[in-house]
Amino acid sequence: MNRSEHGIHVGRRTLLAGVAGSVGAAALSTAAGQTAQAEAASTQPYPPNWPDPSPYGLADTRKDLWPRRDNSFILPLELRPRDKALGRVWMRDTYVNCFVVNGRPLYVATGTTRVPGLTAAAPWNDGLFVWTARNLRGPWKLADTTGIRPGAERGKVWSPEFVDENRPGRTVVAPWQTHWHDDQFGKRGNVWAPELHYFRDKWYLVACMGDHSRKVGSFMLVSEGGVEGPYRLVRGNLDKPFGDSFIGGPSFIEPGAYHHIDGSLYSEDDEAWLVLHNHVYAKFRDDMEDIVPTTNLPSFQQTPYNPEPYLEGAYVFKYGGKYYLLHAAWDRRSTNPDGSTRNAYDPPGPDRTQDQYDAVVAVADRFEGPYSRRWTAGVGAGHNNFFEDHHGGLWATFFRNPAFGYWADPARIADAAVPGLVRLEWTGPAGNRLYARRRN
Incomplete structure (x- = not known):
């Protein structure tokens, strides 16, 4: 859907x-x-499009674009033993979607989680969990993985810990995905930003090995059963993440180990594409075991900011015959020469403070573009996905970034890293915009 x-x-x-x-x-x-x-x-x-802040690249900070009590809620996901102390699931990069399976709607939820004893999902975490529901409001239950791994933690569908399940001709965890150790960080290896997709009657899980892994980048798993698995790695990722390596990420990443991150799957009719990082994409082979080989990955035709900051969490959603390209962008707060406050999607710089992790969106008539100028679709709702529920309602996920900015403040940190949903509104076939539902 x-x-x-x-x-x-x-x-x-x-x-x-x-x-x-x-x-x-x-x-x-x-x-x-x-x-x-x-x-x-x-x-x-249809509600109207809002005039964009000028010049292009300023952030729209209006409170109507925030997830609020009247337009959003936190998913009541079933708790794991590790969640009992907090009383809810700690989650970054929240992903939720609705698919029709055997004639019935099935909602799925997943995201980046952490292990007990750590305050973040680094330098290591222990894998990917999945929740399902028949209704958006729940009840949300952990996927029943007990028939696959009796006695193991319920709902964990993949982990670097599952390396012992590798068999000749069937790889669950590649060598570059396993946990490892070094003198600087100790135990290392984390996985983040998972997405679950139902395509051609199969479940595909796209995720990313994070900055503390031996190789950093996007990979894909395919289920040999239902939504609960068992999952195996596609053949194109046996030796490395998708795409080619390049210099990127924090200084502690070894040269050649960094690939495009935050992979996403977009499908239409009987074809599928991999969306990578903030600007490139690739078509999947017909067997879905790898991307079609190409000398250089094609790029979306975008209208960049000037200068263009670092963007992440790219995702494509089609609605009303249009393609919407989502990015996560940091709104950085600074001071104008006249003393007023500037909120903009600026690159890092002196006296620029990370404030909100926003969702910015552009629209196009074609998957590859050209895409329009971006607009702020949700304040603090970056690194998300859009989806349609089985009643036709439109939603976006959000998680309130706990690493920097507004939600990292000690007064708010307890309410950060949540599996949140905010209603969207469409401005119709003339406006062609999606926003967090505004008050009026």
Whole structure:
């Protein structure tokens, strides 16, 4: 349901707009024409696009774009033993989606989690967990993995710890994905930003080995059973992550070990593409075991900021016949020469403070672009995905980044790293924007 073309649903707002249109036409011929126009505008079937901050690259900080009590909620995921003390699941890079499986909607949730005793998902964590539900509000249960690994922690579908499950012709954990040790960090090896996709009646899990791994980059697993697995590594990742290596990441990453991160899967009809990092993509082979080989990965045709900052968490969502390209961008706060506050998607620099980890979005008629200028779709909602529920409602995930900025403040950190959902609104076939649902 994340990839289909969707029709326009006729609802109460559309009916009200039709009534208002007929009344407004008569009123416009009177001396009260301006008032009638304002009333008609207030009952249009779609909310309006907001004017963009100027110049291009400024962040839209309006409170209406925040996840709030009236437009969002935290998923009530089933707790694991490690979650009992906190009373909820600690999660970054929250991913939620809805798929039709055997004629019924199935909701899935996953994300980056941490091990007991650590305050972050680094320098190591112990794998990927999956939750499922038949309704967005729950109950959300851990995937039943007990038939695959009796006695193991329920819901863990993949981990570097599963290296002992490798068999000739079937690799679950590649050598570059295993836990390892060094003198600087001790135990190392973390996995982050998982996404679960249902394509051609199979489950695919795309994720990324993180900065503390032997090789850093995106990989894909395929289930040999249901959503709970068992999962194995696709053949294209036996020796390395997808794509070619390049210099990137923190200084402690060995040269040649860094590949494109935050991989995502986009599918349409019977074809699928891998979306990587912040600007490139690749088509999957028909057997889904690897990407189609190419000399250089193709790039999305985007409208970059000037200068372009570091972006991550790329994701493509199709709705209303348009393609939406999502990125996570840090809104950095600084001071203008006149003393006023500047909030912008600037690169790091002197006197620039990371504030909010926003979701910025651009729209195009084609998957590869060209994409429009970006706009702020959700404040503090970066590194997310968009999806449609089985009633046609639109949603975005969020998690409140605990590493830096607003949610890292000691007064707020207890409410950070959550499996959050915020309602979206579409501005229609003329506006073609998706925003966190605004108050008006």
